[in-house]
Structure formats: C-alpha cells, structure tokens
Amino acid sequence: MTALDFSTTIGNTWFPAPTFTASGCASSGRELAQFFPLREMGGVVTKSVMSKVRTGRATPRMAETPSGMLNSIGLQGPGIDAFIAKDIPYLIEQKARIIVSIAGETVEEYSTLARKLRSVSGISAIEVNISCPNVENRGLVFACDPEASRRVIDGVRRTIGGELPIIAKLSPDVTDLVSIARGVVDAGADGLALINTVLGMVINVDTMRPHLGGKTGGLSGPAIRPIAVRAVYQVHAALPQVPILGMGGVASGKDALEMILAGASGVSIGTASFGNPTAIMKIQNELKQLLLDRGFTSLKQAVGYAHRPEAEQANV
C-alpha cells in the first residue's frame, strides 16, 4: 500500500489527521473516550464555552427530522473556569489535540474568554463560535452581521496575540457568506469553520405549537450536507489560502472527501457521533482509503481538487 500523508495544518498548527469532533457534539471528549482513544483523531473541538455557568434552554431540546435533527440546547455549559480546571487537563492526559470553542454574548465576553485561555498550555487552536443559532436574540448571532463578526475576531486576536490559531465558526444563514468570511480573515482569523447549524422549526401537530422549548433550533445531519459543501466551495474559491474546517452532515468517508474536494483542510463530525459513537474512526479509515484509491499521496493534494480547471483531468 502506498504511503499517505494524512496530516493537515490550520494556521501554524499541525494535526496528524484531518478529522475532528464538531463543537457541541462531543462535550469535552470524556463520553467518547470509552469508544476510541481520543488521540487517534485529528483533534477534539470542545463544546462552546462561555464565561459563566449556563443552564441552557428548556426541554424539549431535540426533534428528529428526515436525515437530520433539530437541537435547541442554548450553550449549556460549566463556564470557562471550571472548563479550564477540569476538562483541559483530562484532554491533555488523553494526549488529545484540543481546539477550544468559545461563545460570548458581547464582543467583550469573547475577549475575556481569550484572555483566560491565553495562559493555558496544551491548546492547539481556538474556535470562535459567532454563529450559535440558539440564543434568545437573533441580533446576538454575530456571524449574521459582517461588522459584528469582524469586531469579535479583532478583539480575540488582539487579546491572544499571534500565538494561537483562531478559527471563526460561521453561519450559513446569511446572504453573502464570502464577504463575512473575508471580513473575519481580515480581522485576524487563521481559519474558518463552515458551517454551523441551519435555523429551523418543527411544529407539533397535536399540541399545534412549536415542538422545541426554544421554538427554533439548529438543523444538522446529512440533510444540510449540500448546503455545507456549497459553503465550503464558495469560500475556498474566494479565499483559497485560508484553511477551512468543513462540517455539516458528514457521516461517511465519502462525505468527508466531498468536503475536502470542495476546499476543506479538515472535517468535523457532529451529528454522526450521536447515531454512532465510533463514527469518527469509521470516517477516518474510509477517507484514507478513498484518497489512496484516487491516487493521492497526501491529503493536502486533495484539498480543493474540485476547483481545478475544466480542461484538467483527474491525474494525481
């Protein structure tokens, strides 16, 4: 078998594999560790953490939909101090590579979170989640506003300096994704996470009211994969030098390869882990084989390969 260089880089950070958890879909890794060693994937993207303890939204928080699901968690979490004290040491002990996802209600909260993380060792990158759909005020979805997006990333960049790569997580629920992507890159983001969930709703026809406690929720799973592939493709076309973490319904190696070919340097697996705790390992193995089958000797060769000129044949 030919050797395959499966590694990827985001900013100045190297990862041995391009497979990650999606934030909010693996908590802080403990739950999945029973099913496979966390160090065997590219990295754990932890659930977006805020400054304070947060209880999240009322139940019901979930509705299964065709090839997908709606969630309405509302960023339940322990707060940054408990997270740094308990979860980071655990992940380091597991030899997992760690991408910490942060979420705030204000530009200042993001900066505060970045300040607390600046002195923590063992972190590979910071994901700045500016696109959680499950907040009370849609005005708080920074990623729907180019100027607000820029201000958040700028604040985080200034706070942490040039040390840690910053990945901005964006929402597909916008008219012009490329301009928002360009804005956060200009403000200092080293990479982009595409896409967060798509805002949706299910109405219970018995109660004749919205099913979820929070009324709206984020749609995830294979149902949104074509939206994610499109988003990755569009942004990669406009910003080919910016590494993208592609996500949205990746459930197989083939799905992961689609993201890579569209322009993703890595893939995050979220909802698939709900249905199959070993999904990430399965996807990783399948992706390796698919790359080899197509004659690639490195993952990097395949990144954005779907963008090659019309006249060019597949000849790797």
Added chain:
Amino acid sequence: MSQINKSAAQLLAPIVSNKKVGQYHQIIINIGDLASLCKPGNFVAINVGGDSSSMILRRAFAISRVSINSTFGGTMELIAAPHGQGSKWLCAQGEGAVLDIVAPLGTAFGIPTEPVPVLLVGGGYGSAPLFGLAEVLNARGCRVDMLLGASTASKIYAPMEGKRAVNSMRIYTEDGSMGQTGRVTDPIAEIIKDLDVAVVYSCGPMQMLSAITKITDSLSVVHQCAVEEAMACGIGVCMTCVLPVESEDGTVSMLRSCIDGPVMDGSKVQWSLVGKQL
C-alpha cells in the same frame, strides 16, 4: 470522577426471538458476555432503519432482563411498542436479524444492602425493567410488591413469568378494563405504611413519577425512578435529554438523563421545573 459510559460497548447483535405480547413486542438479543455488565435500570441504544435510512438517531430502550447463560449464551430482553417509525422498524425485525447496539448505558437501580420491603410501580410498558429488577431484589431477600397501571388493559405489560419474583402484583386501569379501576398511584401511600416499605422503584410516564414523588416525599421513603426524556445520542454528548435536578449544595442544574439517569433520586428531580427555562 468515575469514567462515563464505562461498561458500554458497541456491537452487532443478532435477534434470538421477537414475540408479540399484547400491544408490545418482546425482543431477545444475543449479546454474549456483555450480559454480565447489564444491570436493572440500564438501557440499550439501537440503530434503526438500516444503512440507507433517513432515521439518523438511535432509539433507546430499557433493558427489561438479561440472562447470562441461556441456550444462546448471554442475552438481553427488551419490550418495544411499535409507535414511531423507528420502533415499528425494530418490531418488524425477525429472528436472525443483526442489530447495531450500544449497551449497557445509564445508571442502574440501587439495590438495598439489607432485605427490606420494596414496592415496584410501573406505568404502561414502563413496567418492563421492573421484572428484571424484581428478580435481583428477590434474590437479595427483599419482599417485593408490584403495582402496574395504564389507561386501558391493552397497555398493561405483565408477563406471566414476571409474577414469580414478586409477593403480590396489583393492576390498575383508568377505564377499569383490567384489574381495579383507578390510578396506580391511588394505593401507594397505604401500601408503604402497611408493609413498611423502605424503597419505591418506579418506571413510566413523567406525570406518574412526579405523582409518586409527592407521596414518597411526605412519607420519607426513598424513591428511585427511571426517567424518560427524548434523547439524541444516549451517551452524554448531545445535551438534549436534560432534567432539572437539585444537587448536594442545593443548586438546580440540568442533568443528562442518559448518563446521570435514567435512574434518579425522585426527591431530587424538580418535577415542577421540567420543560421550563431555569
């Protein structure tokens, strides 16, 4: 901190038998050595619909009983009601069909160290895990009495062999079509006093668990209940199945019914806050 999901394994397990019992299906699955790790109260998460299914989430079922050394080796029994698309698919799978399962998951019922009198209360097919529990309690030397309730006779799950491990079994239906007319909660207070019950175990709809807690709280009896909340993952990563529960320091937090439950201390669950924003 104890390791989360510490006994759980994912495996492909063949169905040994699938029998219709009233409105329900009794499904027995060959799970080999995993049977020895399953305790009453634990649940199993099963993939449904096959590879090309649009149903992406597992379905959680209470493990009603396990057998370590049946003629098929280690087996697990579960009771399913063919209500939704997923459970209909499962109930349609015949002998030999292979299921992708993750088990055992969740907390188990605590077993008293002394042979004290206990009362088991089941609503609908929520009674299923109580039969396996009754066998364990009976082996511990406890006096086990059981109450089963439902809206109507066809929703009662009470297998003949289930009576072996219990001292008495009383059935209540709201329409009077089986057993006594009324709610299963009606006689609980009296039974607790008459038999000097030390622990009440329950499994069934939330309203029933909440109503039992009102009774047990006023009588200072331990109430261990198995809760049921919609789950996406069953392994603690999705945070959808949460319930408001009071902790040691008096604060209320949203605990996951998949890993901090399904068996919870009824007196700690804040029933009036279920479905509310904290």
